[in-house]
Structures are given as C-alpha cells and as structure tokens.
Amino acid sequence: MSKIKQQAISGILWNGLRLIINVGSSFVIKLVLARVLFPEEFGVVGMAVVFTGFVQVLNDLGIGSALIQKKEEKLRSAHFHTAFWFGVGWALFMYLVVSVVVAPFAAVFYGEPILKSLIPVLGLGILSSPVNLVHKAQLTKSMNFKKIAIIDNTSNLSAGVLSLILAFAGAGVWSLAFNAVASIVIAMPQYFLATGWRPKCVVEKAAFKDVFGFGIYTTGTNITNYLIGNVDYLLIGKLLSAHALGAYTFAFILTNTFRGKLMAVINTVLYPLYSRIQDNPAALKKYYLKTVEYNSIAIFPIMVFLIAFADSIILPVFGSKWVDAMNPLKILSLSVMVHMMVNSNTALIRGMGRPGLEMKLQLVKAVIFLPLLYLGISYFGITGAAFAILLNKVIAVGIAQYTFKYLLSLKVSTGEFFDAVKYPWLASIVAYAVVNVMVTYASMHYAIAAFLLFGTYGAVIYMFLGGELKAQLKEVRELKKM
Known part of the structure; x- marks a missing residue:
C-alpha cells in the first residue's frame, strides 16, 4: 500500500472517529437543548450567529489553507510565525468591530435588544480561533489526524456537558451561546501541547505575501460560501420571526449541520491529500x-x-412546539442527498491550486441562489427557503459537472460522475419504497420499519458493492497492523 494511501485511510479512520464522537455528542446535546429550550431561543442565537459567523470567516483570511497547500520545500518557519502574529492582530481588530459596530447594528436590524450583549459573548471565538490556526495547519499538513481528533473530541465533549449544565440551571439562550464558543477556547492549550510549536517575534513581508496571496482567494470563496449557507437565517429572522427561525434552525441542525460536519472531516483529509497529488490528474x-x-x-x-x-419521531419526542420544522426537515434532507454529489469539489479545486476558479464558481452560485431564496421565503416561509436550498443544490451539481469537464484537467464526464452515485441512490429509493409500502398497507410500527429501512439499504449496497467494500476493509486492517 502506498504511503499516501496509508495516510489517507488513517486520516479517514481518525476523522471518522472524530465525526462519530463530535456529531453524536453535538447531536445529542442539541436535541436535549431542543427539549429544554424553545424555538424562540434557538432563533435568537441563530440571528446572532449569522453576524458572528460572517466575521469568523473574515477572521481566517485563508491563512490555514495557504499553509497547508504550499509545497513543503517552499515553506519556511517565517511563514508560520508571520501567519500567527498577523492572525492574532487581525482577530483583535475584528472583535472590536463585532463588539462596537456589529452587535448594536444586529440588535436594531432584528429588533432584539439581547443581541447587543449576546454577540460579544459569541464573538469570543473570534479572539481564540487564530491562536489555534497555525497549530491545526501543521497537524493537517502532516496528516496527523489522530491528534486533531483527540483535541476536537475532548474540547467539544467538555463544552457540550457544560452547556447542558447551564441549560438545566435555567441559563436559557446563554447555554447555546456557551456551547458555540467554549470548544475553541478549551482546544487552545491542547494544540500548543500537541505540536510543541511556539510563535517567535518574526514577521516577514515576503512570507506575508506568499500566504496572503493564496489566502485572499480562499477568503473570497469562504465569504461567498458563508453568504450562500447563512443568508437564509438572515432573511428568515428579518422577514419572519424568531420562532420561525428557531424551527428552521432545528431542521437545519438535524440535516445540514450533520452534512457540514462530515464535509469538514472528509475535506480535512482530502485537502492536504489533493495538494500532494495535484500534478497527477488520474489519481x-x-x-x-x-x-x-x-x-x-x-x-x-x-x-x-x-x-x-420525521413526523413519527420528532413530534412525540420534542413536542408540538417544533411542528413547523417538519416540512423543511424533509426537504432539507433531500437537499443534503443532492449536495453529497458535490461534497468535496471545492477541496479538490483548492488542492489543485485553483482558488481563483473556486471563488468565481461560488459567486455564480450566489447570484443564482439569492433571488430564489428571497422569493421562497417571501411567498412560502421556511418551507420556501428549504425548497430554494434544494434547487440550489441541483444547480450546483450541474455547475460542478461543467467545471470538471471543461475547466479542469481531470475531465470527469457526466457518465463517470453519475456512475459513482448510482448505487446509493438506488438503495435509497428501494429502501424508502419498501418501508412506505409496509407502513401504509401493513401498518408496521415505525420502530420496526426503521430497522427495515436501514437493513434494506445495506442489503442493496452489499449486493452491488460488497466485494469492493470488503477489499477496502482488508486494507484498513492491514494498515492497523503496521
């Protein structure tokens, strides 16, 4: 087995463990919070996160991506020290902007006075995340995902437990705010210990140009991605209400948040891998x-x-207060399935050293998506927002195929692309049809039907891909013995 393949499999294993623990714990924590809190409280935090999240995107400036993508022989210690100090200085400036300008504006924009004090608390993550940036880039570049997984799991679990304690103590919206910030702060000393790297008073103009020259395109892409991914929160909070935004947030947590976690984990492995083999189109x-x-x-x-x-499980467990989330939840679930068809294309384009193309493609998507979203919310509320997202994902698949066929050296044909996803789609359709028939005509209990769904899906996948999956499992076992 090649060294690169070993590192890729090891990275996916550790990031898979990280995904299971992080997503599982976060999922359970959010569900418990949903049981204790009300949609309005989720909605208020969603309003605040729209603004703090955008500033967080600006805060990164693509520095971490630039350090990872740069070839080893061209990377000097000055790049790391310069990136660290510039990141910290920029973070201090951005936190000042958040506290003095953004928080009062958001409070007036939404008509929610609590945002004036809530946003500066959520903004504490802006101060701490650049401190972790260089350390995480070093671990990612060396594909040492074991340490990253341990740090993330420890910090997320600790933050989640503390936020639950606050929620049951009656802290309300502040328990959600603490959950969003604490994990970054808890991770900080762990990253220093994991890498052993310490910043020195070195700031070099040439190193800054190298890092920022790449990072500015990545930042442009990240800003566009953020606007596409969060403008629905902004418009729902403004055009509808905190209650509507809370219901929509709940649906988003159960669907796109899970997908986003998976994307972060997989792309963390694939980005450095793509960077290493960027001159090998076949690989x-x-x-x-x-x-x-x-x-x-x-x-x-x-x-x-x-x-x-959704109807059989969510409402009995969490109550009728979340009934408005049901239709968006189903539509967003379908949109996630479509999105998985282009899940790692941005990491691929960036890893090939084409951040400018990546940014242009995201701008095209934004121009198409924003009018669709506004019309959907204006006429059909949060259900219309979910449909707009689904349509946007379908368009994104088309754009991705055009890009791979005509704008990149990969030349992935439409036939090759759909050949890669035909069996998961077939298994999904068969599993849903079987369960729908059993529930509708045989009155099967949903708990038994759920087992039938996963069993049918697994059987179809095994029928067509069993041999391949066995071979991959064998390679994983060989890796563990090394």
Whole structure:
C-alpha cells in the first residue's frame, strides 16, 4: 500500500472517529437543548450567529489553507510565525468591530435588544480561533489526524456537558451561546501541547505575501460560501420571526449541520491529500469519485430515515412546539442527498491550486441562489427557503459537472460522475419504497420499519458493492497492523 494511501485511510479512520464522537455528542446535546429550550431561543442565537459567523470567516483570511497547500520545500518557519502574529492582530481588530459596530447594528436590524450583549459573548471565538490556526495547519499538513481528533473530541465533549449544565440551571439562550464558543477556547492549550510549536517575534513581508496571496482567494470563496449557507437565517429572522427561525434552525441542525460536519472531516483529509497529488490528474480523479461514492453511501440512509419518519419521531419526542420544522426537515434532507454529489469539489479545486476558479464558481452560485431564496421565503416561509436550498443544490451539481469537464484537467464526464452515485441512490429509493409500502398497507410500527429501512439499504449496497467494500476493509486492517 502506498504511503499516501496509508495516510489517507488513517486520516479517514481518525476523522471518522472524530465525526462519530463530535456529531453524536453535538447531536445529542442539541436535541436535549431542543427539549429544554424553545424555538424562540434557538432563533435568537441563530440571528446572532449569522453576524458572528460572517466575521469568523473574515477572521481566517485563508491563512490555514495557504499553509497547508504550499509545497513543503517552499515553506519556511517565517511563514508560520508571520501567519500567527498577523492572525492574532487581525482577530483583535475584528472583535472590536463585532463588539462596537456589529452587535448594536444586529440588535436594531432584528429588533432584539439581547443581541447587543449576546454577540460579544459569541464573538469570543473570534479572539481564540487564530491562536489555534497555525497549530491545526501543521497537524493537517502532516496528516496527523489522530491528534486533531483527540483535541476536537475532548474540547467539544467538555463544552457540550457544560452547556447542558447551564441549560438545566435555567441559563436559557446563554447555554447555546456557551456551547458555540467554549470548544475553541478549551482546544487552545491542547494544540500548543500537541505540536510543541511556539510563535517567535518574526514577521516577514515576503512570507506575508506568499500566504496572503493564496489566502485572499480562499477568503473570497469562504465569504461567498458563508453568504450562500447563512443568508437564509438572515432573511428568515428579518422577514419572519424568531420562532420561525428557531424551527428552521432545528431542521437545519438535524440535516445540514450533520452534512457540514462530515464535509469538514472528509475535506480535512482530502485537502492536504489533493495538494500532494495535484500534478497527477488520474489519481485526483480516482480519489474524488470514490469520495463522492463513499460519502453518499454513509449519509443517504440517515437522510432517508428523516424523510420517512420525521413526523413519527420528532413530534412525540420534542413536542408540538417544533411542528413547523417538519416540512423543511424533509426537504432539507433531500437537499443534503443532492449536495453529497458535490461534497468535496471545492477541496479538490483548492488542492489543485485553483482558488481563483473556486471563488468565481461560488459567486455564480450566489447570484443564482439569492433571488430564489428571497422569493421562497417571501411567498412560502421556511418551507420556501428549504425548497430554494434544494434547487440550489441541483444547480450546483450541474455547475460542478461543467467545471470538471471543461475547466479542469481531470475531465470527469457526466457518465463517470453519475456512475459513482448510482448505487446509493438506488438503495435509497428501494429502501424508502419498501418501508412506505409496509407502513401504509401493513401498518408496521415505525420502530420496526426503521430497522427495515436501514437493513434494506445495506442489503442493496452489499449486493452491488460488497466485494469492493470488503477489499477496502482488508486494507484498513492491514494498515492497523503496521
């Protein structure tokens, strides 16, 4: 087995463990908070996060991506020290902007006075995240995902437990705010210990140009991605209400948040991998298509489960206060399935050293998406927002195929792309149809039907891909012995 493949499999294993623990714990914590708190409280935090999250995107400036993408022989210690000090200085400036300008503006924009004090608290993550930036980039570049997984799991679990304590103590919206910030702060000393790296008083103009020259395109892409991913929160909070935004946030937590966590984990492995093999189009194509296939295999049954059983499970467990979230939840689940078909394309384009192209593509998507979203919310509320997102994902698949066929050296044909996802889609359709028939005509209990759904899905996948998956499992076992 090649060294790169070993590192890729090891990275996916550790990041898979990280995904299971992080998503599992975060999912459970958010569900418990949903049981204790009200949609309005989720909505107020959603309003605040729209603004603090945007500033967080500006805060990164693509520095971490630039350090990872830069080839080893061209990377000097001055790049790391310069990136660290510039990041910290920029973070201090951005936190001042958040506290003095953004918080009062958001309070007036939404008509929610609590945002004036809530946003500066959420903004504490802006101060701490650049301190972790260089350390995380070093671990990612060396593909040492074991340490990253340990740090993330420890910090997220600790923050989650503390936020639950606050929620049951009656802290309300502040328990959600603490959960959003604490993990970054808790991770800080762990990253210093993990890398052993210490910043020195070195700031070099040439190093800054190297890092920022790449990072500015990445930042442009991240800003566009953020606007596409969060403008729905902004418009729902403004045009509708905190209650509507809370219901929509709940649906988003169960669907796109899970997908986003998976994307972060997988792309953390793939980005440095793509960077290493950026001069080998055949290898890039192979890894990309397999990533699309395996991502879909993993996520599709969860989304089909939500589509099939949202009404049967969510309402009895969390109460009628979340009834408005049901239709958006089903639509967003389908949108996640479509999105998995282009899940790692941005990491691929960036890893190939084409951040400018990545940014242009995201701008095109934004121009198409924003009018759709505004019309959807204006006429159909949060259900219209969910439909706009679904349509946007379908358009994104088309744009991705045009890009791979005509704008990149990979030349991934439409046939090759759909060949990579045909079995997860087939398994999903068969599983949903079988369960729908059993529930509708045989009055099967939803708990038994849920097992039937996952069992049917697994059987179809095994029928067509069993041999391949066994071979991959064998390679994983060989890796563990090394």
